[in-house]
Amino acid sequence: MSSLTVTGVTSSYGATPVLTGVDLHVPEGGLTALLGPSGCGKTTLLRLIAGFDDPDSGSIDIGGRLVAGPGRSVAARRRRIGFVPQEGGLFPHLTVAGNVAFGLPRRQRRDAGRIDALLTLVGLDAGLAQRSPHQLSGGQQQRVALARALAPEPSLVLLDEPFSSLDASLREETRQAVADALAASGATAVLVTHDQSEALSMADEVAVLRGGRLVQLADPRTLYRSPRDLDVATFVGESVVLDAEIRDGQAHSALGVLPLEGSCADGPARVLLRPEQLRLAPPSPGAPSARVRGVDFFGHDARVRLELPSGLALSARLEGWDLPTAGADVSVGVVGAALPFPAGAADTPATPVVA
Structure with missing residues (x-):
């Protein structure tokens, strides 16, 4: 497997810029997730890496080999890339074995042992080899697609939102099997997703x-824990954002005086907490108070929707066994420190996907 280096890549559709100077390095054997809302350019970047399109400027290097850059464009079929589509x-019309064998060099396509080994690698029973794709579940089909992509031992594996069509339980099971297979094969991989939990649970690094x-x-x-700005913070997970006044290294807010993570100049600011940092208790004199407006129960945990006396709405994330x-x-109450941002920082990016 090989590393991937993207340097200064730009791309436009007509007069509309899509990518504007993207730099990205994926180390050999690493899994990096490209995360962002629809229209942010992540699928365009994947297509440029795959060789389906050419960048307007910049370069793409796979394993020390320039595959796209000024005056050079290596065809997709010659980049030794495995691709797993959505x-x-x-x-x-092919069996499972036929689909996996399609990814192998012609001389290896009759090697049943090699096909069985690839199916085992992605967590499938070799007994499925003679089934047709329509006889498999969606998760099994995605694993076969990965086995086919890994068959020729590619330099790089690209996965384009491969779990988006699966239901929640099957999606979690399948992405764990795919992550295990990629790690076992030592593959370098890039995953495109808009699902924050998917990116955070699978990837070694996440590129937003x-x-x-x-x-x-x-x-x-x-x-x-340390997002670069509030837009990133609110996109990669649920958040509680409060106006605050910083004095002597502490944030004075509607939830009381909060310790800060890192230093911050005195004055107006906005501070970030995660919902799991909030703790609820019976009303207590002098403590910040709120009224419960609703409870969204997920079984293992729950989101408790709160309203402060000021009218500010926020949420706490609590274990599912003891709820108001x-x-x-x-x-x-608040556990842990708050993360400060400039007073004018925005906090309303594209709506995050909540698992």
Whole structure:
């Protein structure tokens, strides 16, 4: 497998810019997710890497080999890239074995042992080899598509929202199997997704695109806990954003005096908390108070929708076994530190997908 380096890539559709100077490096054996709302340029970037389109400027390097750049464009079929499309793209007239073998060099296509090994790698029983694609579940079809992509031992594997058509439980099971298979094969991979939980749970690094620019590249924990700006913060997860006054390294807010993560100049600011940092208790004199406006129950946990006396709406994320009821008055406490941002920072980007 090989590393991927994208340098200064731009792309436009007619007079409309789509990508504006994107730099990205995916190390050998790494899995990087391209995350962003619809129209941010992530699928365009994937197509440029695959060789389906050419960039207007900039360069793309795979394993030390320039495949796109000034005066050079290597055809898609010569880039040694495995591609897993959104719907799997299996050939309906071929068996599972036939689909996987299609990705192999011609001389290896009759090697049943090699096909069985590839099916095992993606978590499928080799006994499925003679079935037709329509006899498989959606998750099984996606795993066959991955086996086909991995068969020729490509330099790079590209996955274009491969789980978007699956139901929630099957999506989680399938993406774990795909992540395990990619890790076991040592593949370098790029995953395009608009699903934050998918990116955070699968990828070694997440590249957040917004308006054709790469605005942050970080490991999932860093991205979630230390987002570069409020737009990133509110896109990669649920958030509680409060106006605050910074004094002596603390934020004075509607939820009381909060410690800060890192230093910040005194004055007006906006601070970020995650809903799981909020703790609810019976009303207590002197404690910040709120009224429960509703509870969204998910089984393992729940989102409790709150309204502060000022009218500000926010949410707490609590374990599912002990929850307040709608209409109840509660006190609100905070665990951990708040992350400060400039007072004029925006916090209303595209609506995030909540698992």
